[in-house]
Amino acid sequence: MSEAVADPADEAPRKRGKLLPVAAAILLGGGGFASTYLGFWSPVGLFAGSSGAPAVATVSPAVFVEVPRIELSLPGGRGRSLILAVSIETDATHRAEVEHLMPRVLDAFTGFLSGVDPAAYDKRGVLEIIRAELVTRTRYVLGEAPVKDLLITEFLIR
Structure with a gap:
């Protein structure tokens, strides 16, 4: 059992x-x-099997194209003005195209900046928002390929 x-x-x-x-x-x-x-x-x-040395991609060096300095009077009766200097990062092959279309870029920038509420300039984080909007407008005018980045070199409100 x-x-x-x-x-x-x-x-x-x-x-x-x-x-x-x-x-x-x-x-x-x-x-x-x-x-x-x-x-x-x-x-x-x-x-x-091995095909020899790996292919190395060549990257063209960055070129910075200066956008003419923008000076705007801010509405509101306080007598404030905005001064903005910007550089567009591109490569050597697209530099001539960026310089040729600079008047359109300036028009897009001033159109946007003049439409911003003056009270918004006093808020925190406005510089990042302005930079993002300027990059969007730059890519709208120039296309995606020429624009690598946008650098704000001067931002002054007096």
């Missing part, structure tokens, strides 16, 4: 022993898929 009854403590290690390799295979397979999917390595690269 004692031989007919199985000890439940003996069955638990056998199930764990069979489950451990299955769980390890699933984890390793998932990790391999994730690393391939994220681009850390490529299975095709293992069979392709």
